[in-house]
Amino acid sequence: MSTRIIDQAANVFADPSAYADEAKLHAALAHLRANAPVSWVDVPGYRPFWAITKHADVMEIERANTLFTNSPRPVLATMEGDDQQAAIGVKTLIHMDDPEHRAVRAIGADWFRPKAMRALKIRIDELARRYVDQMVAAGPECDFVQEVAVNYPLYVIMSMLGMPESDFPLMLKYTQELFGSDDAEMQRSASLEESMAVLLEMFAYFNDMTASRRATPTEDLASAIANATIDGEPLSDIDTVSYYLIIATAGHDTTSAVISGGLHALIENPDQRERLRANMDLMSLATEEMIRWVTPVKEFMRTARADTTIRGVPIAEGESVLLSYASSNRDEDVFGDPFRFDVGRSPNKHNAFGYGVHFCLGAALARMEVNSFFSELVPRLESIELTGDPEHIATIFVGGLKHLPIRYSLTG
Ligand code: HEM
Numbered sequence: 001m002s003t004r005i006i007d008q009a010a011n012v013f014a015d016p017s018a019y020a021d022e023a024k025l026h027a028a029l030a031h032l033r034a035n036a037p038v039s040w041v042d043v044p045g046y047r048p049f050w051a052i053t054k055h056a057d058v059m060e061i062e063r064a065n066t067l068f069t070n071s072p073r074p075v076l077a078t079m080e081g082d083d084q085q086a087a088i089g090v091k092t093l094i095h096m097d098d099p100e101h102r103a104v105r106a107i108g109a110d111w112f113r114p115k116a117m118r119a120l121k122i123r124i125d126e127l128a129r130r131y132v133d134q135m136v137a138a139g140p141e142c143d144f145v146q147e148v149a150v151n152y153p154l155y156v157i158m159s160m161l162g163m164p165e166s167d168f169p170l171m172l173k174y175t176q177e178l179f180g181s182d183d184a185e186m187q188r189s190a191s192l193e194e195s196m197a198v199l200l201e202m203f204a205y206f207n208d209m210t211a212s213r214r215a216t217p218t219e220d221l222a223s224a225i226a227n228a229t230i231d232g233e234p235l236s237d238i239d240t241v242s243y244y245l246i247i248a249t250a251g252h253d254t255t256s257a258v259i260s261g262g263l264h265a266l267i268e269n270p271d272q273r274e275r276l277r278a279n280m281d282l283m284s285l286a287t288e289e290m291i292r293w294v295t296p297v298k299e300f301m302r303t304a305r306a307d308t309t310i311r312g313v314p315i316a317e318g319e320s321v322l323l324s325y326a327s328s329n330r331d332e333d334v335f336g337d338p339f340r341f342d343v344g345r346s347p348n349k350h351n352a353f354g355y356g357v358h359f360c361l362g363a364a365l366a367r368m369e370v371n372s373f374f375s376e377l378v379p380r381l382e383s384i385e386l387t388g389d390p391e392h393i394a395t396i397f398v399g400g401l402k403h404l405p406i407r408y409s410l411t412g
Pocket of ligand 1: 062093094105157246247248250251252254255258291295296297300325351352353354355356357358359360361362363365366367
């Protein structure tokens with residue numbers, strides 16, 4: 001019988017409000033890294049799991065993708081949430097393992113490779129300019145998250161999918177309700193049934209999209225997915241819809257959280273803002289630092305397929321491990337002065353995009369969006385300050401700021 005290390009600090013992983021309070025969250029994570037880096041969490045409402053907080057352990061687990069699989073529990077959810085999702089049958093890339101995962105991932109992969117991204121750059125630079133111009137028009141004050149940051153990545157990903165612009169607000173509402181489902185302000189209602197209703201409405205929307213792209217293929221990503229075949233067979237309806245769902249949801253809340261959190265960091269660190277403005281060649285490093293700093297995807301999970309050990313702690317077959325990116329990207333063993341926001345940080349081995357076979361499909365796109373936005377904004381920024389307290393979303397999975405009230409002056 002193995003002894004399980006239990007540390008109450010690890011209960012933060014099942015506490016959405018902890019993620020809304022960065023100081024509380026990072027105090028708990030730093031404590032765990034130092035004292036209980038592989039800690040057993042057994043809290044009411046959740047199936048138990050191991051919380052992994054050291055960068056090296058997260059990487060080791062991600063690398064061992066046959067020993068630690070994504071199925072059947074790719075992210076942390078309540079027991080009830082797990083069961084309802086399983087009942088609906090959502091099966092996206094994050095729910096799959098090889099060889100199925102590899103075949104399905106290949107369908108969308110070309111759309112997100114650096115080569116495809118280079119072709120998109122002019123368009124993304126244009127959009128970045130459009131949203132910075134909108135800031136000028138809305139100025140001198142705005143809630144940067146709600147008025148700017150949520151719209152720009154949404155526009156990019158929905159255009160790639162091939163959705164009509166008139167439906168973008170609906171998609172924004174759905175994804176915010178889905179990811180914000182632990183936050184009283186963002187959720188449709190507190191009940192799980194209502195969260196599931198959001199998912200079912202999205203399914204109905206996407207089913208119509210599959211039918212129309214199969215009837216009349218176009219040049220967009222939705223058509224590529226709807227008309228793809230594996231071993232000569234098209235994807236099932238549920239697999240097609242799941243593909244849209246992961247692209248539509250993963251593709252914007254994450255990036256917009258980095259843009260909001262990145263701007264917040266530049267406001268809080270005027271020396272770093274000036275440094276970047278004086279040397280815009282730092283933008284690629286600054287982009288990586290913003291992604292590390294915000295780490296909008298807080299965790300993913302894996303399940304052990306055989307008895308094993310992590311950092312000497314026995315993990316039994318069938319037990320799940322939560323990979324805390326929020327913690328690993330502040331790991332003192334990997335990042336010098338991890339709580340310093342440094343636009344020139346190099347090396348910067350963050351794992352905010354995960355690692356290995358599930359490495360974020362949209363990483364190159366996300367990097368380009370963040371880079372283009374700040375390349376446009378920073379040189380035009382004459383002054384910027386907060387006009388109220390920034391607020392974070394309550395979540396245990398994906399999120400960042402939900403309000404960033406600012407006053408600013410930009411050149412026209
Ligand atoms: C800064 C923004 C983003 C961050 C931090 C982020 C983070 C992540 C992480 C941590 C994973 C899981 C990786 C793993 O298990 O090792 C992931 C997977 C994924 N991301 Fe992103 N992501 C971002 C933006 C995007 C964008 C713009 C897209 C556009 C489509 C996207 C699409 C996906 C997809 C499809 C997967 C599943 C990949 C798979 O399981 O094979 N992400 N992302």
